[in-house]
Amino acid sequence: MARPNREERQRQQALQDLSTGLARGDAERAVSALLRLPAPERASGLADVAPLFRATVAREFRAGNWSRLVSCAARAEREPRLLVEDAAAEDEREARWALMWGAARSREWARARLHFSALAAHLPARLAAAIQAYLAADGAPEPELFLALRPPPQESPADPRLGYDPGQRAASRGASARAPMGPEEVEPAVLASRALLGPAEFVVAMERWADGVPPGLAPALLTLAARLVAGDVCARLVAGAPAWEPARAVARFFRRLGAPAELAAEATLALRAAGAAARERSEGLGREEALSVAEIVGAAALHPGLRGAAVALAAHTPFAIGARSIALDMLKELCQLPDGSPLLLKALGVWATRAEPGACPPPWIERGFTQLLDRQGELARCLREVPLRTQQAAVATAPASLPVADAERFLDQAWRWADDGAKQALLDGFDELLSRVRATQGRPPALPPALLQGLLLEMAAEMGMEPNEGELREMLDSPMGRQLARRMMAGAMPDTGERLPEVARRLWDRFAERIVPYRISYLETALENSKGKVERDRAAERYLGDRSGDALTMLEAIRSAEREDCPRASKAMLERLVGRLKGDRDGLARALLEAGRLRLRRGIRGPLARAFEAVDTQARARGEAESRDVAPARLEASLLDRRRRPSRANARGRPAKKRDAGRKQRHEQQQLFPLEQSGTRR
């Protein structure tokens, strides 16, 4: 038996599908099979398929299934008899009506217009005109025609049990303006949105619009939006509520537009709102507020006219430890702007609040300082522009954490700016740097936390304090606390008395001239490292400075040297004092008495007494008149001299017998130093 050809097989299959579709009432299958048959052979099937097709169209129309109706319309175009076969004229028109709306609601305008053309003559004039306009304009006709039409019933009935009110839904749906598509639409659309939406929704809508509108429209849109949001900033301030959110929105728009001059007033308002809020805070800003300040200040600083105010606000705003990373990000951005250099000092302080001991600052801070220090006088300017606590933190941190070369330049330049108080802090910084150079050849010394903690506890106990764990942690976190602990540790370590190594010597030589007058320990170091008498004399002269003419001041300096365990300094100053008073009986007398009053040791008073006795002997031989200090001084000198001589017991080879001073001697001393003697007895 011959195998049927391909067309015949397809025809047989189509006939079978048609039969099955009709038997099952499956219009989809039946119509599809019918359309696969050659046109002349469809007639027999049409009588059954067409009513089924029209019934399906009616059902899909009632269900509002527009996509299915579009495919039905396509089939009706391939076989128009599906609509007319054995159908009354009204049935045919109902089917076309359904197919027209299916195509129109699916935005297939050409197909919808095709079915409408077959219907138009049978529609009421107003209805036909409206549909004609709607389809001809591809769904966007002029609305006048429709306003005149009586409104049709709602899509779904109101159901109070569900709380559903179609009227309300329609109202809310109508309450969102459309994004502008042309320049002339920007202002009406933005203004209408501002009138319709709440402040936060308005900001979100504007940002969404700015992302979606044609590129040229975004600037005008955001400019107007920023001006309108500025009103919300004022409204919040008037109401006494925080204005962070609208101020941040203004800042975002301002930044996105590249900080245009026309929005400077709005950016200023945002900045001042942030400033007013920060002013109210006595403690550091938390994360949320820090984010707001960072956004607002960062945007304002982009405008040259506002940069100074933005930098000043950033420099004076305190941040909580939890907001440290946010603050650092902000400062990093601001430091890169012109005039942002003062914030490097702030950044260093903020970084140091939680830096591990011995850690190095981030590279951008180190780089920034290198560049800052390259510009002569810039550091001093920056230090003047930041608040005292930032100055203190920077001065305490920089010498300990910057690379040695920069730390040295920092001290050098900051010295020129510093007043006496700041110089003391810089001297601590110098000590820190010198110890770094000495101990680790330039690396910051890393102290074990347990040791630090122990030292701080000890210090607190000496001050009568018992810090809890949190307070101790806070002390350890602060740069000044760490510096203090380091100094304590340095003090606790034995002084080897060695001369400075070469690298430290260079550092010392650079600063010695300036720092020696401030601390006796520096004079001691200078004397330790001097190469001869000339250098020693110069160091002592430098330390004494204006004080060298005043014996009392010199004696007090000697007492300091004695207390600080600086024997070289003590000896050098004593030599200078004796040399200066040489031949001055009255001066030596006063100095000797003052030395006694200051309770300097005999090793200091002895040379003074000998010098006095020498000049006194000569003066008495000449019969010179003596001042009222001379006689007590003579007595003091004789007492010192008596103690200096070996006792008779010693001269006989027996040990000296210890005993109190004799009654006469005690009486004499009481005459000389009545207060001290009575104090001693007590």
Next chain:
Amino acid sequence: MADKDPFEALEITATLDVAQVKRAYFALLQRHPPHIDPEGFRRIRAAYEALMAPGARGLAYATAPIGAAEELARWHGRWDAPMQQALSHFNEASARATAIESFVAGASRMTLSGAAAMFGAPGLAGQGDGGDG
């Protein structure tokens, strides 16, 4: 942060303009000369110095109290009318757009005979609405 507003002491609104600060200071100096009103002079001098110190003017400006009520009144004066007008236009346009939308939504859920009856075709009116119910 500063405790007092130096701009207020100089009787000017917050500004970054040095010249304005100087003008205000010298004008006040004539009213409060140091030999007649030492206290007044000290006050304005302190304010002037606070504003002339490096970086201080920027900070004082950023943290000075804002005349928010005046700013808000100005804002309302500038924007209320245009916003009202835009809202009216929007409502009008919205009503027009709603008319089209409502028509399409309604008509596309009616049968042809229902639509003809609804929109008043004398020949078809009263033939019933066989559609959506």
